[in-house]
Amino acid sequence: MAELSMTIAKLPVFYKQRKLLFFPPWAYALPAWILKIPITCLEVAVWVFITYYVIGYDPNVERLFKQYLLLLLINQMASALFRFIAGFGRSLTIVNTFGSFALVMLFALGGFVLSREDIKKWRIWGYWISPLMYGQNAIVVNELERVGVM
Numbered sequence: 001m002a003e004l005s006m007t008i009a010k011l012p013v014f015y016k017q018r019k020l021l022f023f024p025p026w027a028y029a030l031p032a033w034i035l036k037i038p039i040t041c042l043e044v045a046v047w048v049f050i051t052y053y054v055i056g057y058d059p060n061v062e063r064l065f066k067q068y069l070l071l072l073l074i075n076q077m078a079s080a081l082f083r084f085i086a087g088f089g090r091s092l093t094i095v096n097t098f099g100s101f102a103l104v105m106l107f108a109l110g111g112f113v114l115s116r117e118d119i120k121k122w123r124i125w126g127y128w129i130s131p132l133m134y135g136q137n138a139i140v141v142n143e144l145e146r147v148g149v150m
């Protein structure tokens with residue numbers, strides 16, 4: 001959600017440069033994404049290294065790095081989703097509404113709040129296209145395969 005207001009604040013510069021044919025849109029979006037990768041890596045590293053062993057997950061370092069990679073990819077997905085919503089909405093009121101709706105849909109169709117069996121048959125497509133579902137399933141498989149549950 002923090003991406004929404006930051007992206008909205010940068011949009012006037014983007015549209016002014018696009019109108020005057022200075023830069024193509026990818027020349028604006030790509031550096032912004034690349035510059036956020038180190039910050040994302042640091043945020044995810046702090047979260048994973050503080051919580052992984054405290055929660056009591058497997059002491060295997062390989063699984064720690066798998067968890068790190070999975071959370072890094074989920075963070076990048078969420079960041080890209082909210083930047084897209086901000087670029088599409090262009091107004092802080094509209095963007096906050098769509099962003100909140102996107103969060104509700106991600107949580108509801110991700111398989112954590114509602115399991116796959118609890119999602120109505122006509123909405124099951126939302127479960128299968130939800131990137132959060134794939135990330136959560138990967139984290140569960142990463143941690144539960146050592147126990148023999150999976």
